[in-house]
Amino acid sequence: MTIINSNLGYPRLGEHREWKHLLEHYWRQQLSADDFHAAAKRLRLANLKKQQALGIDLIPVADNSDYDHVLDTLAAFGAVPTRFGHFDHQLGLDDYYAIARGTDSATAAEMTKWFNINYHYIVPEFDDVHFQLLDNRWLRYYQEAKHELGIDGKPVILGPVSFLKLGKRHGQYLDDAAVAELLPQLLPLYQQVFSELAAAGAQWVQLDEPTLVKATDPAEIAPYQQALTALHGAVPALNIELQTYFDSLDLYDQVIQLPVQAIGLDLVHDHGENLAHLQTTGFPADKILAAGLIDGHNVWASDLATKFDLVQQLRTIVTNDQLWLQPANSLLHVPITTKNEPKADPILLGGLAFADQKLQELATLTTAANQGVAAVQAEFDENQTKLAALNASSHRNNPTVRQAEAHLADQTFERQAPFATRIKLQHDRLHLPLLPTTTIGSFPQSRTVRAKRAAWRHGDLSDAAYQAFLKAETKRWIDYQNEIGLDVLVHGEFERTDMVEYFGQKLTGFYATQNGWVQSYGSRGVRPPVIFGDVAYTEPITVAASVYAQSLTDKPVKGMLTAPLTIINWSFVRDDIPTAQVQNQIALALRQEVQNLEKAGIKIIQVDEPALREGLPLKQRHWQAYLDEAVYSFKITTTGVANETQIHTHMCYSNFADIIDTIKALDADVISIETSRSHGEIISAFEQTGYDQEIGLGVYDIHSPRVPSVAEIEANIQRALRVIDVHQFWINPDCGLKTRQKPETIAALTNMVAARDAIQAQL
Ligand code: GLN
Ligand code: ZN
Numbered sequence: 109m110t111i112i113n114s115n116l117g118y119p120r121l122g123e124h125r126e127w128k129h130l131l132e133h134y135w136r137q138q139l140s141a142d143d144f145h146a147a148a149k150r151l152r153l154a155n156l157k158k159q160q161a162l163g164i165d166l167i168p169v170a171d172n173s174d175y176d177h178v179l180d181t182l183a184a185f186g187a188v189p190t191r192f193g194h195f196d197h198q199l200g201l202d203d204y205y206a207i208a209r210g211t212d213s214a215t216a217a218e219m220t221k222w223f224n225i226n227y228h229y230i231v232p233e234f235d236d237v238h239f240q241l242l243d244n245r246w247l248r249y250y251q252e253a254k255h256e257l258g259i260d261g262k263p264v265i266l267g268p269v270s271f272l273k274l275g276k277r278h279g280q281y282l283d284d285a286a287v288a289e290l291l292p293q294l295l296p297l298y299q300q301v302f303s304e305l306a307a308a309g310a311q312w313v314q315l316d317e318p319t320l321v322k323a324t325d326p327a328e329i330a331p332y333q334q335a336l337t338a339l340h341g342a343v344p345a346l347n348i349e350l351q352t353y354f355d356s357l358d359l360y361d362q363v364i365q366l367p368v369q370a371i372g373l374d375l376v377h378d379h380g381e382n383l384a385h386l387q388t389t390g391f392p393a394d395k396i397l398a399a400g401l402i403d404g405h406n407v408w409a410s411d412l413a414t415k416f417d418l419v420q421q422l423r424t425i426v427t428n429d430q431l432w433l434q435p436a437n438s439l440l441h442v443p444i445t446t447k448n449e450p451k452a453d454p455i456l457l458g459g460l461a462f463a464d465q466k467l468q469e470l471a472t473l474t475t476a477a478n479q480g481v482a483a484v485q486a487e488f489d490e491n492q493t494k495l496a497a498l499n500a501s502s503h504r505n506n507p508t509v510r511q512a513e514a515h516l517a518d519q520t521f522e523r524q525a526p527f528a529t530r531i532k533l534q535h536d537r538l539h540l541p542l543l544p545t546t547t548i549g550s551f552p553q554s555r556t557v558r559a560k561r562a563a564w565r566h567g568d569l570s571d572a573a574y575q576a577f578l579k580a581e582t583k584r585w586i587d588y589q590n591e592i593g594l595d596v597l598v599h600g601e602f603e604r605t606d607m608v609e610y611f612g613q614k615l616t617g618f619y620a621t622q623n624g625w626v627q628s629y630g631s632r633g634v635r636p637p638v639i640f641g642d643v644a645y646t647e648p649i650t651v652a653a654s655v656y657a658q659s660l661t662d663k664p665v666k667g668m669l670t671a672p673l674t675i676i677n678w679s680f681v682r683d684d685i686p687t688a689q690v691q692n693q694i695a696l697a698l699r700q701e702v703q704n705l706e707k708a709g710i711k712i713i714q715v716d717e718p719a720l721r722e723g724l725p726l727k728q729r730h731w732q733a734y735l736d737e738a739v740y741s742f743k744i745t746t747t748g749v750a751n752e753t754q755i756h757t758h759m760c761y762s763n764f765a766d767i768i769d770t771i772k773a774l775d776a777d778v779i780s781i782e783t784s785r786s787h788g789e790i791i792s793a794f795e796q797t798g799y800d801q802e803i804g805l806g807v808y809d810i811h812s813p814r815v816p817s818v819a820e821i822e823a824n825i826q827r828a829l830r831v832i833d834v835h836q837f838w839i840n841p842d843c844g845l846k847t848r849q850k851p852e853t854i855a856a857l858t859n860m861v862a863a864r865d866a867i868q869a870q871l
Contacts, residue, residue, distance in 0.1 A: 109429035111419075113474045114166035114398060116314065116351060116372070117264060117438025118155050119463050120173060121625050121633055123448060126151055131174070131631040134201065135209075141201050148174065149252070156253055156261070162464060163471030168314060169261030170249035171438065174201065175208050175630050178229040178274060179217075181266045183207070185297055186240040187275075189217060189233045198243035208630060218276075219629055223318060223354045224726055225405060225441050226636070226678065228629035232275030234282065234290060241297045246313070247304045254309070262349070263305060264438075267317035268294045269331045274319070287331050295338045302343040314349045314372070315339075320363060321355040321374075322726055329362040340367040349398055353437035355726045356381035361389060370396035375418065376403045376436035379730070383418075386425050397426045400436030401473070402466045407442055407624070407638060407680045409461040410469050412476075412491045419477050433474055439463040443624035443635075455501050456619055456640050458494030499684060503617065503641030510642070512696050513689065521743040523751065523775060527801055530751040531777060537752050538664055538711060542871065543825075543839050543864050546596035546804070548758050548780060549668045549714065550604070550844035551585045552853055557602050578602050579656055586660045588854060593861045596712060597665045599657035601846065607670040607716060608678045609637060614649040615697055617641035618679075638680045639690055645697035648704050655708045666756065667705040667713040669698055672741040677719040688737045695744035706749045714756035715746055718843075720770070721761050735770040742774050754778060760843050765793040772799070780804035782842040784824060794831045803832060806842030807863070808856060813848065815855040821863035834871065839864045 121127050130147050133139040139147075152172045159167045173180050182188065183199045191214040192206050208230055210216030218231040246263040253259040272287045272294070282290070305313060317332060340348060349370035350363070356378035357363050363371060373382045391397050399422055401415050422431055445464040446457060461469060472487045481488060498504065523530060564574035581602045589597045604610040612618035618637045625633035650667060658665040672694040681687050698715070705713050717738070725734055746755045757776040764771060764781065771779065783805040807824045808816040828837060839860060845853050 109427070111428050111431045111433060111474060111477045112165040113163070113433040113470045114262065114349075115159055115164050115168050115439065115467060115470075116353070116400075116404070116435055117168050117171040117440050118159060119440055119442065119444050119627070121444070121627055122151055123444050123623070125625055125633060128625075128631040128633055135205065135631075144201065148172075152249070152252075153256055156257055156259055158464065159467060160257070160259060162467040163474070164467055165474075166262045166312065166432070167253070167259055168264045168438075169253045169259070170246045171264040171440075172249065174204060176228075176230050177264075177266060178232065178271070179204070179208055180245060181271050182230070182232045182275075184241065184243045184245050185271075185294065186242045187232055187234060187237045189214075190236060191215075195242060196240070221722055224723065225354070226626070226628060226634070227441060229274065232271065234272070234275050234277045234286070237290070239290075239293050239297055241300055244301050244304050246301055247308060250305060250310050251308055260309070260311065262312045262314050263310060264314045264316065265298075265301070267315045267332075267350075268298050268335045270317045270319040272331075284328075284331070291331055291335060295335060298335070298339055299342040302339055302346050306343050306346040310346060312347045312349055312370075314351050315368075316351045316353075318351075318353055320350075320352045320359065321357060324358045324727075326359060326362055329359055329366075332363075333366060336366050336368055349396070351398070353377075353400060353404070355379075357385070358727075360385040364389070364392050364395070368395065370398050370432065372398035372400060372434060374400040374436040376400060377405070383421075386422070391426050391430070393427075393430070396430050396432055397422065398432040398434050400434050402435040402469055403683070404435040404437035404439055404466075405441045406683060407460055407462060408683050409459050409465065409491065409495065411495055412469065412472060412488050415469070415473055416476050416481065416488075419473060423477075428477075431477075433470055433477070435466055435470070439466060441626055442466070443621065443626055448623035449621060451622055452619060453503075455497050455503070456638075459498035459640070460638070462624070498640070501641070504682075504684070506616070506642035506644050509644050509693055509696075513692065516692060516696075516744075521740070521747045523747050523749075523755075525751045527775065527777065530754075531802065533752045534754045534777060538754065540595050540664075541868070542834060543837055543868060544595040545839045545861055545864055546594060546666065546780075547589075547598055547840060547857070548842075548844045549598050549601050549666070549716070550846035551598070551600035551602070552848050552850050553602070553846045554850065557581060561605070578653070582653065582657050583660055586657055586665075589857075590661060590663070592854065592857045594857065595663060597657065597661055597663050598668060599653045599665060601668060601844070603653060606678075607718070608675050611649060611670055611675060611698075612637040612639075612679070614647065615643050615694070616646060617643040617693070624680075634678075636679050639676075640682050643690065643693040643697055645700045649701050651701070651704050651708050651710075654705060654710050658710060664711050667702075667710040669701060669713065669715045669745075671715045671717040671757070672698060672745060673723065673738045674717050674719040677723040688741075691737060691741045692744060695741035698745040699748045702745060703748045706753050711752070712754045712756060713746075713749070714758060715742065715776075716758045717742060717774075718758065718760040720759060721764060721767060724767075735767060739770055739773045742776075746774075746776065756780065758843075765796075768793060768797050768799075772801070776801065778802040778804065778838060780806065780838065780840050782806045783828075784809045784842050791827060791831050799832070799836075802836045802838060804838030804840040805832070807839055807860060808841050810841045810843050810845055810848060813852045815852050816859060818859045818862045818866065821860050822866055825863060825867055829867075 134144045219228045222229045250263050253261040347369040350368040351372035353374045443462040446460045472484050475484050560577050563569040582599045585600045628634045654667045672691045754777045756778040758780045760782045805828045
């Protein structure tokens with residue numbers, strides 16, 4: 109018997125983001141629905157053909173989407189929130205996009221992070237839901253692949269339990285009781301989908317139940333058990349691959365008993381636990397082990413020899429006909445192909461594998477497993493040569509960085525004096541009023557700003573002209589800030605497209621991809637930088653911009669940096685050394701930047717850590733190590749300055765009650781947190797735990813162009829002052845203002861200062 113391979117999902121965007129442009133042209137009415145569907149089909153079929161050509165045996169179908177797979181699921185099962193209308197037939201494109209994007213009369217459905225991945229899904233709302241099968245999209249795409257290409261695909265379906273658990277009712281994620289109540293209503297529809305697929309000749313479905321990796325209590329197996337028993341019982345002819353990913357299964361013993369024919373396990377991002385289960389408990393003889401071998405959310409080439417050893421180990425646990433080789437999760441989360449990176453250093457390129465290269469690796473491993481390594485010796489040798497070249501390269505062996513790392517252990521990273529002492533010195537030096545006002549860092553990235561940057565990048569604008577433009581923009585906004593009467597000013601971040609890329613360009617060890625796009629949400633793609641080498645500080649990054657801004661005003665200008673963990677979380681990080689080590693390298697580099705800002709006369713330095721919470725590991729038992737490392741790298745970055753220098757940090761979320769100890773441990777002098785949409789929650793967290801340092805709870809929402817009134821902002825400030833001492837409190841918006849326009853920005857900040865003045869007058 110031979111071992112086969114299987115894929116779990118293929119990127120949607122298209123090599124040149126054709127899919128993104130397709131959606132956006134349709135939204136701008138530059139394309140009819142018919143033309144949209146025809147183009148989407150061409151792309152879909154091309155993706156299938158590509159996988160076939162790469163040597164994939166079981167090709168996923170219906171993993172394509174016109175926006176998001178959770179939205180597809182809710183649209184197919186009729187779980188459309190009633191504000192978008194009532195449907196008894198398949199949704200048209202406009203109705204489908206209304207849910208994702210909103211209309212004049214109905215606000216868009218909420219979007220949130222997909223597990224711990226930088227992909228965002230549409231959150232189902234199960235308020236007055238009446239499930240009905242409006243569209244068996246899985247059948248449609250299964251048949252299309254079969255008829256058009258002769259591919260007997262594996263339809264990918266989000267499982268009923270995960271679907272429910274990812275959604276909300278009355279604003280809350282469904283609890284077990286709500287899942288138990290809704291599941292029986294949904295199961296007959298899944299059964300219908302399954303029986304129609306079986307009737308059409310489908311042999312396998314891939315039922316994704318990623319929420320299984322979050323289950324820790326054996327009792328939590330019940331709804332999965334119920335669902336799978338019902339599905340397998342109703343349609344025994346259709347084989348179910350129960351797919352899990354993003355971590356290990358704590359309920360391994362229960363899951364392997366479920367009535368399914370294959371179980372997909374993540375053997376990459378599982379902390380070694382899934383393999384340990386396989387080795388100690390074994391695997392049932394009547395099921396297939398779908399082994400997730402290839403990293404599905406990072407961009408590195410596998411070490412084929414090591415992967416092959418793993419395959420050989422698995423073969424001591426299961427027989428050949430019980431083994432499928434797979435990526436560890438859908439390739440949706442990696443870019444498509446390294447062949448569109450012609451400018452990359454060949455040594456780096458040799459170590460990279462995007463989706464297509466990963467499928468190639470799978471095919472090679474499958475051949476090795478079936479025919480012996482000799483059959484693919486050339487590929488194995490080339491792989492070893494390339495990885496060795498990258499590992500031996502100067503990029504990965506910077507002696508200065510290695511030396512600095514070696515000294516980490518004999519240092520402690522603490523400020524010289526405790527907060528109570530520091531803050532007095534800072535007050536004496538800064539002379540700020542009570543309730544000081546500031547912003548979070550960025551000002552509008554207007555069309556002009558973006559156009560100038562693009563022109564400069566394409567070589568149509570000289571360095572000197574671009575720098576002069578950036579200075580003029582900063583001067584303009586320093587003047588506005590002075591006129592508005594803010595107390596602590598910022599330079600405006602006009603030189604940055606985002607918070608990470610700019611730092612990556614100035615530090616060693618980063619590669620900015622040309623076409624390494626991944627879907628973030630809807631048609632939106634991001635190009636995370638690739639951290640492939642040792643990170644070293646080579647030159648000041650933000651000093652000139654801050655110093656220039658400070659030269660224009662007597663008020664203090666805040667320096668503005670991104671903290672190490674956020675840089676890590678929003679990048680593809682090398683995997684030849686522990687991530688924490690890379691994080692510390694970044695911290696050591698940024699520490700020099702912080703010290704250089706101080707030397708250049710900058711009295712306040714903000715180090716942003718917006719990604720701290722969203723990057724929390726899926727399992728709570730891994731939280732502490734992650735949070736400790738966040739604190740450690742933040743303190744490496746920020747503790748090299750005098751007591752008089754004020755360190756700020758900023759975070760973009762409000763549900764922080766469970767990580768408040770970490771926030772305190774950062775020992776920043778001032779923190780600003782996004783709050784305006786959930787004051788109640790935050791305030792009660794403070795009532796419970798108290799907080800000593802200074803803090804700015806965002807007093808207005810920056811996500812909409814709406815200008816908040818003075819009275820509204822005053823009310824927000826008053827509410828915060830009930831639990832936070834007036835001497836501790838700062839007044840600022842929720843987050844940076846880069847996505848806003850100038851008029852609303854100035855109007856809102858003017859009202860913010862007026863609200864502060866009104867409150868000050870009453871004190
Ligand atoms: N300083 C950044 C800005 O203002 C912070 C952005 C963020 O928190 N995501 O844009
Ligand atoms: Zn923010």
